[in-house]
Amino acid sequence: MSTSTLLAASGAVSGGEAVTFWILAPLALAGAIGMVAARNAVHSALWLVLTMLSLGVFYVLQAGPFIGMVQIIVYTGAIMMLFLFVLMLVGREASDSLIEVLRGQRIAAIGLGLGFAGLLGSGVYRATQGSTPVGLEQANAGGNVEGIARLLFTDYVFAFELTAALLITATIGGMILAHVERRKEDKRDQVATMKARFAPGNYPGPKPGPGVFATSSSVATPARLPDGRLSDRSTPDILPVRELTAEETTLKGTEK
Amino acid sequence: MNVIAQAPSLGDFGHDPWWLILGKIVFAFVVALLGTLLGVWFERRVVGRMAVRPGPNQLGPFGLLQTLADGLKMAFKEDILPKSADKVIYFFAPAISVICAVTALSVIPFGPMVSIFGHQTPLQVTDVPVAVLVVLALSSMAVYGIVLAGWASGSTYPLLGGLRSAAQLISYEVALGLSIVAVFMLAGTMSTSEIVAAQGSTTELSLFGVDIPAPGWYALLLFPSFIVFFISIVGETNRPPFDLPEAESELVAGFMTEYSSLKFALIMLSEYVAMVTMSAFTVTLFLGGWHAPWPITIWSGANSGWWPMLWFFGKVILLVFVFVWLRGTLPRLRYDQLMRFGWKVLIPISLVWIVILAGLRTIDDWDTQSRMYAIGIPAGIVLLAALFWPSRKAAPKPTLAEQVDNRPPGSFPLPPMDLQVPPSPRTRRMVAEREPANAPAGQDSEEV
Numbered sequence: 001m002s003t004s005t006l007l008a009a010s011g012a013v014s015g016g017e018a019v020t021f022w023i024l025a026p027l028a029l030a031g032a033i034g035m036v037a038a039r040n041a042v043h044s045a046l047w048l049v050l051t052m053l054s055l056g057v058f059y060v061l062q063a064g065p066f067i068g069m070v071q072i073i074v075y076t077g078a079i080m081m082l083f084l085f086v087l088m089l090v091g092r093e094a095s096d097s098l099i100e101v102l103r104g105q106r107i108a109a110i111g112l113g114l115g116f117a118g119l120l121g122s123g124v125y126r127a128t129q130g131s132t133p134v135g136l137e138q139a140n141a142g143g144n145v146e147g148i149a150r151l152l153f154t155d156y157v158f159a160f161e162l163t164a165a166l167l168i169t170a171t172i173g174g175m176i177l178a179h180v181e182r183r184k185e186d187k188r189d190q191v192a193t194m195k196a197r198f199a200p201g202n203y204p205g206p207k208p209g210p211g212v213f214a215t216s217s218s219v220a221t222p223a224r225l226p227d228g229r230l231s232d233r234s235t236p237d238i239l240p241v242r243e244l245t246a247e248e249t250t251l252k253g254t255e256k
Numbered sequence: 257m258n259v260i261a262q263a264p265s266l267g268d269f270g271h272d273p274w275w276l277i278l279g280k281i282v283f284a285f286v287v288a289l290l291g292t293l294l295g296v297w298f299e300r301r302v303v304g305r306m307a308v309r310p311g312p313n314q315l316g317p318f319g320l321l322q323t324l325a326d327g328l329k330m331a332f333k334e335d336i337l338p339k340s341a342d343k344v345i346y347f348f349a350p351a352i353s354v355i356c357a358v359t360a361l362s363v364i365p366f367g368p369m370v371s372i373f374g375h376q377t378p379l380q381v382t383d384v385p386v387a388v389l390v391v392l393a394l395s396s397m398a399v400y401g402i403v404l405a406g407w408a409s410g411s412t413y414p415l416l417g418g419l420r421s422a423a424q425l426i427s428y429e430v431a432l433g434l435s436i437v438a439v440f441m442l443a444g445t446m447s448t449s450e451i452v453a454a455q456g457s458t459t460e461l462s463l464f465g466v467d468i469p470a471p472g473w474y475a476l477l478l479f480p481s482f483i484v485f486f487i488s489i490v491g492e493t494n495r496p497p498f499d500l501p502e503a504e505s506e507l508v509a510g511f512m513t514e515y516s517s518l519k520f521a522l523i524m525l526s527e528y529v530a531m532v533t534m535s536a537f538t539v540t541l542f543l544g545g546w547h548a549p550w551p552i553t554i555w556s557g558a559n560s561g562w563w564p565m566l567w568f569f570g571k572v573i574l575l576v577f578v579f580v581w582l583r584g585t586l587p588r589l590r591y592d593q594l595m596r597f598g599w600k601v602l603i604p605i606s607l608v609w610i611v612i613l614a615g616l617r618t619i620d621d622w623d624t625q626s627r628m629y630a631i632g633i634p635a636g637i638v639l640l641a642a643l644f645w646p647s648r649k650a651a652p653k654p655t656l657a658e659q660v661d662n663r664p665p666g667s668f669p670l671p672p673m674d675l676q677v678p679p680s681p682r683t684r685r686m687v688a689e690r691e692p693a694n695a696p697a698g699q700d701s702e703e704v
Contacts, residue, residue, distance in 0.1 A: 072397070
């Protein structure tokens with residue numbers, strides 16, 4: 001372990017640690033505030049990523065390199081990425097509205113949040129006041145990772161296993177809820193699909209594209225058969241086959 | 257110059273003067289940039305050879321400067337900012353990718369302890385007890401570059417590419433992490449320099465009375481992990497056949513569709529730097545790092561001084577060649593095949609292999625007989641199960657005539673089965689009248 005471990009163990013704050021703290025602490029706070037204040041959900045998520053990254057570096061500074069890296073890999077790399085995955089599906093234009101549903105909830109939330117932070121901060125401050133940190137050197141004696149491994153697989157093995165079982169249960173539960181059961185005979189394999197395609201009564205060729213013989217590129221415009229009839233095979237099932245008015249067939253601007 | 261092979265340990269880091277640290281950082285950065293410049297050239301040449309064409313050969317010797325020319329041209333292109341783009345994120349997304357890819361090189365050991373202007377120092381920017389996790393963290397952060405580039409472009413194809421890459425990279429990261437666990441178990445450390453040192457010990461392999469020193473490389477000792485790891489990094493770097501996020505036959509260019517000019521250059525840069533970084537990472541974890549391979553180790557000075565850097569980069573180039581080879585050989589996977597392969601093949605194999613390896617490690621200190629029982633009985637059960645596994649009997653295939661007879665009425669008309677198509681007289685005449693397609697090679701048919 002490097003010098004930062006020893007310094008952290010002795011309770012002293014080295015120059016480098018102080019500099020890093022004073023650079024990253026405002027960034028972490030800005031990330032937290034930005035997460036709440038941002039109107040766009042993806043921007044919120046990115047502000048939170050900033051906070052998480054700063055926290056990861058703080059852990060490394062506090063002689064916990066393993067937990068710092070795991071913070072970045074698991075929280076920033078995997079969990080926030082899954083959040084982002086869902087948020088991206090929501091759409092880019094979806095922003096929070098500024099209308100308050102509950103009157104005065106923002107003021108109340110700010111007040112309560114500040115009060116909670118004050119209580120927590122003062123409580124932690126008073127609890128740690130005057131105490132000298134000990135034991136970090138012993139805990140990190142055989143290496144940080146090895147120390148964590150020893151604790152996880154000796155003293156806390158039961159709690160560890162229980163947490164693992166809980167997570168697995170949650171995962172399997174989620175999978176079962178989202179899983180659509182299809183019986184084996186309901187699944188059509190490639191051979192069966194092809195047989196059905198060429199079975200009598202089914203036209204094997206591609207469907208006519210909508211609007212091919214029409215004046216519009218709208219999907220609602222049906223194709224015309226050679227004898228002039230409209231083909232209902234060319235439009236989506238939910239659209240009725242009908243002649244479109246001139247107004248409907250004019251090209252619509254797609255520019256935003 | 258020291259002549260003794262000296263593998264650095266964690267204590268050897270953090271004693272360098274500032275100019276040496278700066279020099280090492282610049283070196284790693286130059287390796288990344290040169291790796292890109294030469295990597296693009298190398299890829300185009302090798303894929304060209306595989307497609308029986310010369311590849312770029314006009315600018316500089318062997319066309320070496322082609323990438324430089326392309327890069328310069330790219331810098332002077334118009335930088336397009338789509339109207340519907342999220343400006344700030346659109347601007348920063350390529351930078352995130354590049355920063356993550358280049359930073360990962362800082363924990364890669366390029367060589368052992370060397371003497372630079374009187375300072376004994378390891379050829380590695382830095383090392384931490386969790387160096388491998390640093391690389392994993394950076395590769396998981398690099399996903400943000402791709403995903404945000406796709407999202408911020410504000411159009412459909414990039415968004416689809418970004419979504420694909422988010423799902424793909426997270427899935428393959430799981431397999432990647434699991435395959436590294438085996439290395440941790442054998443090496444007993446997560447620091448890259450110590451993992452390389454752990455692979456330094458050679459084991460004597462007795463074959464027909466001849467002692468062949470086999471390298472203690474984890475690619476040999478942990479072969480399943482190595483295979484899973486390499487497949488995962490191909491997925492992790494978005495290289496073919498796993499280049500779904502930028503699948504040009506489906507998504508134009510995927511997440512980078514809207515990018516142009518220098519921002520596009522940055523995305524290309526990050527892709528190739530990631531390829532070099534991941535190759536170097538594979539060499540570090542599985543191919544013995546800077547240790548010389550067997551025939552060279554006969555020479556006692558092979559693993560000391562500056563020579564190991566040569567072996568290291570030789571192995572990296574070999575792996576980059578494999579990347580290019582895959583691209584030249586394999587067609588792109590379908591998206592559901594990709595996800596199924598990641599979750600249903602790679603991850604289960606890794607998990608089973610880790611359990612087996614943990615079992616083998618546990619019985620390491622037993623006496624020979626109980627070890628035999630512990631290995632032999634499960635192996636026998638698996639063998640018997642494989643032997644007597646009930647196999648499905650295939651239904652007899654109906655003959656062609658039966659199939660034709662069994663067709664329902666109203667089916668598409670078929671020509672008679674014994675139809676003889678007479679050769680068309682017109683075809684013969686046309687062939688005779690045409691000029692030969694391949695003209696004789698002349699002076700000016702030099703490949704251009």
